[in-house]
Each structure stands twice: as structure tokens, then as C-alpha cells.
Amino acid sequence: MKVTYYLEVISSWCYWGEPAWAELKRRYAGRATFEWKIAKMTAADWPVSRAQCDWFYRRSGTVMRAPFMLNAGWYEPFPSSGYPAASFVAEAAKDFGFAGDEIRLALSHAADREGRKVGQLAEAIAVAVQASEGKLDAVTLRAAAESPAVAARIEASTQEFFAHQIKQRPAFVIEDAISDKAVFSGLVRLEPLAATIDAMLADTAAYASFKAHFGGPPPG
Numbered sequence: 001m002k003v004t005y006y007l008e009v010i011s012s013w014c015y016w017g018e019p020a021w022a023e024l025k026r027r028y029a030g031r032a033t034f035e036w037k038i039a040k041m042t043a044a045d046w047p048v049s050r051a052q053c054d055w056f057y058r059r060s061g062t063v064m065r066a067p068f069m070l071n072a073g074w075y076e077p078f079p080s081s082g083y084p085a086a087s088f089v090a091e092a093a094k095d096f097g098f099a100g101d102e103i104r105l106a107l108s109h110a111a112d113r114e115g116r117k118v119g120q121l122a123e124a125i126a127v128a129v130q131a132s133e134g135k136l137d138a139v140t141l142r143a144a145a146e147s148p149a150v151a152a153r154i155e156a157s158t159q160e161f162f163a164h165q166i167k168q169r170p171a172f173v174i175e176d177a178i179s180d181k182a183v184f185s186g187l188v189r190l191e192p193l194a195a196t197i198d199a200m201l202a203d204t205a206a207y208a209s210f211k212a213h214f215g216g217p218p219p220g
Helices: 012-027 050-063 086-096 102-112 121-131 138-145 148-163 190-214
Strands: 002-007 033-038 171-175 181-185
Touching (some): 002 012, 002 148, 012 033, 012 050, 012 102, 033 086, 033 148, 086 102, 086 121, 086 138, 086 148, 138 148, 181 190
Antiparallel strands (some): 002 171, 171 181
16 A cells, blocks of 8 residues: 655645644554655646735635634745745755655745745755754755756656646545555545545455455466
8 A cells, every 4th residue: 555645845735634644644554655745836826925825824724624824924926937945845855864744844834834935945945954953954955955856856746746637735646556546636634535545455455365265366
């Protein structure tokens, strides 16, 4: 069983999806593998003003019944020169032993709760280095975040995301050993994800049981 989580680091809906992701990893530890990947948003997907960003945050916050409102202080117009830096810094941190959630969660929190401008490379690097407790070097991390290799990985994972014919983040792609696949796009609640994984694990176990009793299919 493999669960792939496609996200944009600054996205508010990805922020709201994090508790479900954390619970899936806890609940199915040892029975599934988990990986997150960046799926870049297009310029048209971003809010066009701070006021619009605040409106989206009010909507998502009320939908999630959150006792707090997200902070749109990070907001800047989508840069014509390139993509906001936070996702590149989170991806680059993987090369230095931070393939888990800690760096990208720190960046997400810095943006969506503290309003820090992590779309700017220097600010995103500062957040990542602090979150690593000094284990990341700012100069080395910056070089990696600006490297063609990291850009290529993000482009590849973005194309994977679109290949599933989806466009909402967060997205969860669940695949099992018997080639079943379930795709959830835009859902942030645990229940449908967990129910699907339970069903797929049950089917996989049933296939294994049948094979143990009767072997593989007869030839011809």
C-alpha cells in the first residue's frame, strides 16, 4: 500500500488537510508507505489580492469550523519571475535528510498562521534553517532550492499530479499491491481516506489468503 500526498506548501486547503495526513501515517504505520510531493499551482489558482485571500481564508476556516482564522500576511502577487519559494525550499530540504514533514510544516505554519512572506527565498530559507535546529546550512540549502535538479523534480511531480486528471490540492493517491488505485482531490477530511484504505487493505489480504490456499491462476 502506498499513499502519495500532492500539495502546495502555502495552500490553505493543504494546511487544513495536514491533520488527516498525520493521522493516516499514524494509523497505518507499517502497513503503508507515505510520500508527499509538490504539485505547483498555476498563476490563475492564486488569489489576486490580499482582500481576496482573506475571503478565501474566511470560507475555508468556517467550512473547517476552525477556532482561528488563517493569516494572509504572506500574500504577494504571483511573481512573474518564478514560483513562490516555499515549495522549492521544502523540496530541497529532502536532499539533506529532511524528507519528512517537519520543514514543509514549518513553512506552512510560518505563512498561514504567522503571515511570514515565505514566497521570498530568503524568508523561506530562514524558516527552514530554524525548523531544522541548525542542521540545515542556509547557503547550501539556498543553492539546492535554486538548482535545476530541484526544479526538475517539482516539475515532474506536478505533471504526475495533472496526469491523474485532477486539479485541486491537497490530493491523495492510494495504490495497493493488487493494482487498485483511489484518487481524492480537494478532500481534507480523514473519514473517506481511512475507509478507502481499510477497504483496499481488506481486499489485498483476501487476495493473499486465496493465493495461499489455491496458488496462482492455472496456465492457459
